[in-house]
Amino acid sequence: MDITEREQDGTPTQYEDKFHYWEVLKEVIDAEPPFEGYHVPYGELAALGIEKDKPFKPDTRMKKILARAEQEGIAQMRAQSFADRRPERIVWSDRKWEWASLRFEDGDFNTAYFMDTTAREKWFYQAIGASPAMFRRDTQAGSLYWLGLRDSSGRYLDGGKTYRLAVPLPVPGKLFWSVTVYDAATRSQIRTDQHKAALRSLQELRDIGDVHSVDLYFGPSAPEAGEALWIKTSPGQGWFVYFRIYGPDAPAFDGSWKPGDFEEVT
Template structure:
């Protein structure tokens, strides 16, 4: 059971195929008023207790991601304290919420590599029901030593093959995501900005096929998809735009200096943000400083309301340090430009975001 507090939040509860069971918060059934969400497993009996939003998951494992969107830090802290998860059996005496912070400790925010990847895959498969969509893939995994209900104990030959396969598979996923070949993935013709999330719908299915490469592109770079994240709701939800390259078509390099001009009157009902990610781990770039800037930050704006952001390993000379996002020499990077609450100008393409410019 998930308890969603009232307030400006955006999130969802998803199954282990990254398909949304339900949105929560502003784009969910509670519409920002908060509520209790009861998630039933694949084999749980039907129940419809009063006072709950009830949904069924097709997988035993589920997860949830949430954002607190209020500009007031005090309210954000209050909202975060209101999230809770506990078994339905404890509904009459719910345990206190436990919020865990890394507190400066390093932790891994991406999937394991090497044989640890296969061990986690085998463990997950063993804990889930086999659906019709899974059967062919399950058959292909048997020669690799992965079979539901049996221990994963690869021999030396299998271990060598699987170790190499992880490396090749990730490089393939990286090429598929970073150099997209999907028709229509470019946001504005002649520009480098692409749609990060290029799925037609949240269940990732088309009438004649599954969006295999499209879902691989998004889920290699990110986690989760909800109706609110699809960028189709005027004034609510989010839009995810991505740039891997500068205006010349060169890959973004952490050892070089760049600038990004954000035109005035950005098409947002809430705010925009630009966040930098390490292109190897796909996690927030770890420079010891905050890896992004937003229109809510204390940044310097131009007289017309536009903003110039700067990226590079050192602060740009003669430019406001508050508008600078640090990068790392020897590391490639990319940025997500998010629009929170996209307005009509975004959908009509009358507002165009400039490409990232290399500094000379």
Template sequence: MGDEPLVVETPPNVLGFINNAWFKYVMDFGNLGPDEGKGGKFLILPPGFEGEVSTDGYTDVVRTDTYAHWVLWRGYLDENGSPETAVSQTQEQFRIYPLSQADTPSEMTFVDVSGKEFNTIHLMDARIFEEINNVIQAEPLYGESPELLGYLAAIGIIKGQDFAPDTRMQSILERAAAAGAVTVKTLISKPRDELAYWYPGESNWQNAFPGGAYTFTIDGAMKHDFRSAFHFYATGITPAMAFKSPGKGSQYAFTYRDADGNALDGSKTYKPNVPANVPAKDFWSFTLYDNQTRSMLQTDKQFPALGSNDAGLVQNDDGSTDIYFGPEAPEGKESNWLQTVPGKGWNTIMRLYGPLEPWFDQTWRPGEIALVE
């Protein structure tokens, strides 16, 4: 964002937030932000800013500790399942520009990458240390903790200095990256701590924010395993994901395992039952993800997702819904089926938008993912 304040104008009816370069929370906007879903105008003050600015006309003014940021949000589908309104509101109302250009902001350019191949994930080998070094060189040090910066300094990542590991250190970094990659995949897919589960001892559905702590600090202690697992799995963080807000925001349950605790296998067929009266004011959905890339599973369907907004979804007589995951649709169940890929492990997230009290008091819960064949 540079050395001057930045103005961010946001569209209505979104769930949005800003994180800094270290994936630390800066602010919310949208339905759980100070604009209350009406669309807002925010002033972001850069690291160390001491100038005078008028705050008139802004929904909120916030300070940040880094120059680079992530601005993320979700829009909502129309009643017919179309994204048209969300897309048009973004194109017409979303703006980012320096405060110095407030009178004549430049036109925004929006790039549609839907259906196109591109890579958004971090490297999983020794090159990840180069990525980290790039952030260290670009950002103020006070944006991160001295403890973490000390670990980085010990392997030669120091602000203002070249990162040039010798042969010995390069070998160490390669082995560390390999061990770290395996470890963090295990931490997210099969955690040992019962706090990681929505229904400990009874279910494999996991909670992205154990203990409701978006900072991953519980009883005064940083839960490093929870933090590492989350930031491997997801991009972006906000208190709104962890706090109880009935009828607003969203809640998530995810799992890598079936009802028997076995890893989900792309060559097999599974069926979870979604009980009647899902406590989601807006909608609910399942999305399938590739265990290795953390991106959507690449199948014959562009978007491997299915939920209450899908017009063809068939309910059972009791109001519940059976969802099928497998390489081929069971006969007669095509409208309730999501494709998997033989030879690939996968995981799924069940999302509830506008979650209601039965979700929070656990009088309603999703069924386990039962193996069919």
């Protein structure tokens, strides 16, 4: 199905903070075959009146309770994702970059003794999907993800301000690297009239030449350096980035190589 020219919204924002969330969830429960791994959560939903192939008819009192639960739940997950205080989230003590995932043992957020549900919820709110080796922090893994959501002073990135990000070159990766901008509300790639959300070594950055560092720009207006190394942001909207390295090499893990922080220009 070619939907290239079709307006689309694949984000959950239209129902994730209201009662309608539970109605959508009931539709999914009815449509999908049961999954053994969800046996316990199915029981929790049944206690709320959501059970496969049975009517879901909450009264007025229950609707209010469920609507409030959804609002508080999404607020909690937002705080876990963007205001996390677990110390192990920090990649380098002299930078604001965070690990995109708090767990790297496997793709299901397991430790030797328990499932880290807080880490799982944090990642689910940001990005939903994962794979077995996605977060593994070694040179044999396929990729590495860092989360950037604050500037060098610790303030959240603001769509109405302009920032510069210095990236030393070469970036230690066997395949390629990229910086992708996401809207903090939708957690999807940012949408502006520039129609651009990423700066990638194999595409937008492939012609930067043999230099020791490159400055990337993010803000509502193009910088004096030009538009080639710039991603447009929108005033009044928060944003964050993932810095990805595919085929990461040792310097990406041992601290001998690291990107700069976002520095406010205007």
